[in-house]
Amino acid sequence: MLNIFLERLRQKKRTVPYPKALPQLPPRFRGRPLINARRCDGAQGTNCRDCADACPAGAIAFDDRSPVLDTGLCTFCGACATACKRQALFFTTDWRLASSSRDALLVRPGNTKELFAPKGAGFAAVSLPGPEPLGSLDLKAVTPPPIRPFAGGGAFRRSFRLRQVSAAGCGACEADLNVLSTVVFDLARFGIDFVASPRHADALVITGPAPRNMKQALLICDEATPKPRAVIAVGACAISGGLFHEKSGATDGQEADGASALLPVDLYIPGCPPHPYTNLDGLLRFLGLSVQRPSE
């Protein structure tokens, strides 16, 4: 018994101060990708398709010749940034990827120069190809993809109950949702909790590509959830089918297009799997709770 108390004193409180303080993410963490229009050959009108050719998920399409990266399909593997000889496409450590708009998940070439902060002042760095050549991002200049707060942000702000359904997820998205309930993220301090019954839930949190064998169970679970309810798609699989999506070339009838194909989604959280901070940011903004206030 004494050991338990001593260990508690030694290990101390470890809950992260998010969203008051910015998260510490590893330098190689691949969050939001950006495309520099000035350097991108495709955006400049040539037929360069290096990024799309490297992408295993088919997440890069072309609008005329200009690349459009769909973070709702992207597995954040970095193959595109590695393939881009001009370093026009790069990944940053910006973890804020969630949006209530499917269109807002698309990344198009733009003016990235104005997003960069003076040396050493950035809140997120370039993780691939690495911070050295490009630098870090200015929090005031980079706005996260928009989220329309659920029910106006009012009704559920102090109590939001989630029922998670793994629609053939691989276990990674599930693990990084589970971690939100640990002492590190302590989701309950925001009034958010995972519950066992859909009858007690305000939202369904869906992971996995929802292939044939999970469709019925998922729809029954949705039916059992009192309305109004929000639907939150977590991870590339749930958003679009990810690596398993319909155009993936599957031949045995097992291709899947995610939860989006079955239910109206209110919040998309991209990633493979989304980082716990990405999930937390999405949920807090969805409830109108999070305003990023960096201590300056």
Place this chain on the structure above:
Amino acid sequence: MGENMTTLETQTSAAGNTLFVRNGQAAAMASVPVLSFGMFAHSLQTALRDGARLSALFALAGRPETKDEAPCRLVAVLALDAAGLVQILAADVENAYPSLTPRIPQAHLFEREIHERCGIVPEGHPWLKPVRFSRLAGPDVGHADFYRIDGDEVHEVAVGPIHAGIIECGHFRFQCLGELVMHLEISLGYHHRGLEAHLVGGPDKRSLPLLETLSGDAGIAHAWAWCSVIEALSGREASPRGQLLRSLALELERLANHTGDMGALSGDIGFLPTHAYCGRLRGDWLNMTAMLCGNRFGRSFLRLGGVTFDPDRALSDQLKKRLHATARDVRGALRALWDSPSVMARFTGIGKISAEDAAALGLVGPAARACGLERDARSSHPLDGLPAPPELVSAPWGDVLARARVREREIQTSIAYCHRLLEDFIGTDREDGADDHPQALSAPGQMADPAPVLTPDSIAVSLVEAWRGEVCHVAVTGTNGRLRAVSLVDPSFHNWAGLAMALRNGQISDFPLCNKSFNLSYCGHDQ
């Protein structure tokens, strides 16, 4: 025949030619002995009696263009742990054959899988039900002929497919007499995503990312097993430093999951201090993987030929420091658990499996080692160029306590192994300049070709000891040098039957605890 086609020994015995290969080596399909079915069954039985394990058993559909192959060829892959070899043998069958399962219980799920995929009937199989409900023309998922026990006081408890927590989906059907579980039937398939169908015809740029999702919490193990077979079939050697880094990532994956499991076991019996600490510490291990490669689950860290990031001296030092600090906290958290007599009392004698049952079912990993079976692919099938594997840990009791004990001790041996990897190899290697050792792989721009040309008409086998047990990948190429068939065996495929056995004559209220003590993968089974 390429240089990689090393056939170590080709012996002649009463059973005809015998083919042995080492872990991660390829052989020509022509060198795989094709036996009569009777001889095939006899050879399997003899080998298993002598201590071999059935690592994979699958069917190759015959190619219509060649007349030399029967409609279907059964291919068996046996792991001979004592010799450090893998034996491959085959037999041609028509549309039906006498089932192996009555004589070889560990073949039960493999035979059901073959039946489901190819329609070949193993006659006399005692339990011929769908495995994944993957046939479009077959029954819908969950529509199975469940085993039932009748009686006035017998009741049935159905759980799932959707469970109460944040967990994958599957169905459990208990036959109970009061609190007593007489039988548990586990019916999965909900997570079937058709991975095999996605991979055949490859490899291509999607193959490895797909494999990383085969079982998301064992992505490193599956990626490594896949890289091994493709490297063997394409004649490309993995860089030695790449192998060391893969090994480090595999141990971090083991540490994260074992730590998480210890926390989950504590949570299930209401011992909250260790539950809370381990929940956090699991993340600390995952964050170390993220330091290495940017992703907490090691996604896109492994690539053909090596790995995508090579830690420099500074990062190695950082990792060493973190390893030290996290190891200290994990030890503290686990000491609190083992020091509590009430915890020990709750773990003891629950979910017991005998060593005989475990061996007959072909259990692998900590679940097997907790029954006293010394099975660990790291020691029995080591890859070249890696330091001596950590000491094999086992416990003889076969219950929840034993499965917890094995995990706890593996956490210690794995930490020591990571220390060694970082101190003696990864952290020191790099200073002498890149020329002394081939780069792990690829900084930007050096990504290996994800779709290499493979040696035609060959077979390769790889075994990787994931945290749940042995991952076995088998790949067979066709005449065009593309993948003709793959067999991906997750440790859960062997071990789900172990969970069902562990529940027999136990209390239904012990199910969550037993389930956690195995912590098997649904998607690893369902693919």
